[in-house]
Amino acid sequence: MTQDDVRPVVVVTNDDDPTADMVVGELHGRSVPVVRLDSGHFPATLSCSAHIGGSTARWRGSFATPSRVAELDGVRALYYRRPSGFAFPHLDEQDARFAAAQARYGLGGVLVSLPDCAYVNHPNRIGDAEYKPAGLAAAAECGFALPPTLITNRPDDARAFVRKHGHVIYKPLAVPLYLVDGRAQTVLVDEVTEDEIDDRIAGTMHLLQARVDKVADVRVTVIGERVFAVRIDSGLLDWRTDYRTHTYTPVEAPPDVERALFAYLRHFGLVFGAFDFTLSADGAWTFIECNPSGQWAWMEPPTGLPMTAALADLLERGTNP
Structure with a gap:
């Protein structure tokens, strides 16, 4: 048994994550040790102790769950998905806010500083790439075609944008948890008309895009050096509003699109990205967004594309391409 055989992959995600379940199952099938943890379990069932300095030039210590321990200097790769947030319901509001900040910058800071660890993706790089304005600017720089886009809180500018482009859609710039009667809701992408825009738009920022005349959508999942493109x-x-209507067809990304995909990932320091495009009748691909923690596993069964294996390859190897 080599040293790499016992170095675990750490999977950081919430308890209900079928995509991570598939990857963990694939790694277990390869006899790769896995430690799965969720920041939302801290401090009840997740603990961490880390030390550095003196004769120690890099973090040493461990994370521990009820069933697993991961030595900080022995993690081969960290798969960062969608952990739940830190929560301290037993504390009052002010103390909970203080405790959450200490946990974020303490436990979170250790997670992003592991020595000799390959990240898929690094949490800090995910944070950078989740800013939609930064993503759109990078997409344009990398050569993707983009729909005309406005980000504003000025009602007059929003109305003028709709008048100019006719068919315009609204989409949220971020999607925090939004509850109605205790149930999580999705803020839908939808068309907006000029008469629907009133002075309430001044209350925060909004993203508007000219609607693309499309015949289909394309989800492109890049995993390391592999590209998996699926026409939807x-x-x-x-x-996303009704998965029952979908037909999935594997397709090849045009060479210029593929070059731009890898340029985009390099720009943000990512090794994984879930890209969305519209496909026009003339074959044009228009960039919509890239999610650095996007879903992909639901497309594997109907297409046969080996995305789980590709992700496990990346984690098992323990070095980013």
């Missing part, structure tokens, strides 16, 4: 035929403005 749904007939919907936002294909």
Whole structure:
């Protein structure tokens, strides 16, 4: 048994994550040790102790869950998905806010500083890439075609944008937890008309885009050096609203699009990205967004694309390409 055989992959995500479940199962099938943890379990069932300095030039110590221990200097790769947030319901509001900050910058700071660890993706790089304005600017710089886009809190500018482009859609700039009667809701991408824009738009920032005349959508999942492109035929403005309508077809990304994909990932220091495009009747691909923690596993069964294996390859290797 070599040293690499016993170095675990750490999977950081919430308890209900079927995508991570598939990857963990694949790694277990390869006899790769896995430590799964969720920041939301801290401090009840997740602990950490780390030390540096003196004769120690890099972090040493460990994370511990009820069933697993990961030595900080022995993690081969960290798969960062969608952990739940720190929560301290037993504390009053002010103390909980203080404790959450200490946990974020303490436990979170250790997580992003592991020595000799490959990240898929590094949490700090995910944070950078989740800013939609930064993503759109990088996409344009990398050569993608973009729809005309406005980000504003000025009602007059929003109305003028709609008048100019006619069919315009609204989409959220970020999607925090939004509850109605205790149930999580999705803020939908939808078309907006000029008469729907009033002075309430001044209350925060909004993203508006000219609607693209599309015949289908394409989800492109880049995992390390591999590109998996799937055409999604749904007939919907936002294909996420009804998965029952979908037809999935594996396709090849055009060479110029593929070059731009890797340029975009290099720009943000990512090794994984879930890209969304619209596909026009003339074959044009228009960039919509890239999610650095995006979903992909639901497309594997109907297409047969080996995305789980590709992700496990990246984690098992323990070095980023």
